[in-house]
Amino acid sequence: MPSIEAINLSKRYGSFYALSNLSIKIEGSKCVGYLGPNGAGKTTTLKLFTDMIRPSEGKAIINGMSVHENKKKALEHCGALIESPEIYPSFTPREALSMVAEIRGVPHSEIYKRIDEVLAEVKMVEWADKRVGKFSKGMKQRINIAAALLSEPNVVLLDEPTLGLDPRGMTEVRDIVKSLKKQNRLILMSSHLLNEISEICDEVALIDHGKLIIYDTIENVIAKFSGNGGVELAEVILSRPIDDSQLKIVSSLSSVVSTEEVNSTHLNIKFNSDRENQERLLFDLVSMRIGVISFRLSSSALEETYLRVIKDTV
Numbered sequence: 001m002p003s004i005e006a007i008n009l010s011k012r013y014g015s016f017y018a019l020s021n022l023s024i025k026i027e028g029s030k031c032v033g034y035l036g037p038n039g040a041g042k043t044t045t046l047k048l049f050t051d052m053i054r055p056s057e058g059k060a061i062i063n064g065m066s067v068h069e070n071k072k073k074a075l076e077h078c079g080a081l082i083e084s085p086e087i088y089p090s091f092t093p094r095e096a097l098s099m100v101a102e103i104r105g106v107p108h109s110e111i112y113k114r115i116d117e118v119l120a121e122v123k124m125v126e127w128a129d130k131r132v133g134k135f136s137k138g139m140k141q142r143i144n145i146a147a148a149l150l151s152e153p154n155v156v157l158l159d160e161p162t163l164g165l166d167p168r169g170m171t172e173v174r175d176i177v178k179s180l181k182k183q184n185r186l187i188l189m190s191s192h193l194l195n196e197i198s199e200i201c202d203e204v205a206l207i208d209h210g211k212l213i214i215y216d217t218i219e220n221v222i223a224k225f226s227g228n229g230g231v232e233l234a235e236v237i238l239s240r241p242i243d244d245s246q247l248k249i250v251s252s253l254s255s256v257v258s259t260e261e262v263n264s265t266h267l268n269i270k271f272n273s274d275r276e277n278q279e280r281l282l283f284d285l286v287s288m289r290i291g292v293i294s295f296r297l298s299s300s301a302l303e304e305t306y307l308r309v310i311k312d313t314v
């Protein structure tokens with residue numbers, strides 16, 4: 001099972017801690033978001049995990065091996081994209097990836113097969129022999145992700161892979177990261193964008209000022225920080241218009257604080273947030289047979305949680 005672990009991991013510059021005493025263990029096939037505002041210590045952490053910088057204290061461990069004491073073995077099954085490199089504009093993806101494969105020590109007999117596989121993973125097969133110079137930033141970033149996949153890693157570290165991309169490029173790269181989730185692969189993706197993490201990831205580790213604040217599933221993080229008596233907003237989409245009497249019943253469900261009809265097939269329901277209430281509410285809505293096709297916590301509620309957490313840790 002893929003795993004990454006930090007034990008009391010710190011990085012100090014002079015007296016300033018860029019990362020302070022990080023202890024975390026992430027294990028299994030999933031996508032974990034490493035969320036924090038600019039300067040929180042995300043890149044520092046990922047550089048420590050790839051031995052690009054050395055820790056002041058503590059250890060970084062990948063697949064059970066210390067990356068500082070046993071770098072080659074520890075990083076053998078780890079692919080990383082940190083500080084996206086520029087690809088030579090006159091290269092084709094195939095040429096650029098052969099060079100990387102060569103450097104990484106991918107066996108010669110496997111290079112061509114691997115390149116085809118990783119190009120397929122980032123959906124760039126038809127661009128394999130075109131010059132990178134003409135590519136959009138999003139396409140170049142997909143080639144960078146492909147490069148990180150060349151050594152068949154079961155641990156993939158991506159540092160803000162959508163940073164600096166236009167909205168279309170961001171969507172492209174997010175879709176690719178989502179599609180990278182598979183059996184026996186652990187993905188850790190950093191971002192300062194909460195909506196991005198909540199869209200792509202199963203779990204979130206939140207850091208600020210070099211300190212880990214919480215590591216849990218997205219739902220638990222919201223529940224925990226919205227606290228008892230907190231109110232959460234659920235966006236509910238229906239397959240057919242709701243009528244007034246049904247709407248009245250929804251408003252009267254226990255735990256519902258208020259119901260707003262955005263339009264006849266889209267309701268915003270505020271409810272007293274905890275997981276039991278959430279389960280009950282969804283169950284009640286489905287039982288009403290009003291055609292619920294989507295129920296999700298609004299990311300604006302998440303956003304509020306994120307901002308509050310970060311404000312409190314200053």
Ligand SMILES: Nc1ncnc2c1ncn2[C@@H]1O[C@H](COP(=O)(O)OP(=O)(O)O)[C@@H](O)[C@H]1O
Pocket residue numbers: 013017018036037038039040041042043044045
């Ligand atoms: N080489 C360095 N020397 C001094 N300070 C650094 C160095 N690298 C990073 N920092 C500082 O450490 C903090 C964390 O940086 P970083 O890990 O890059 O944050 P993030 O990636 O979350 O935006 C920032 O305040 C940054 O200025």
Ligand SMILES: [Mg+2]
Pocket residue numbers: 042043044159160
């Ligand atoms: Mg960074």
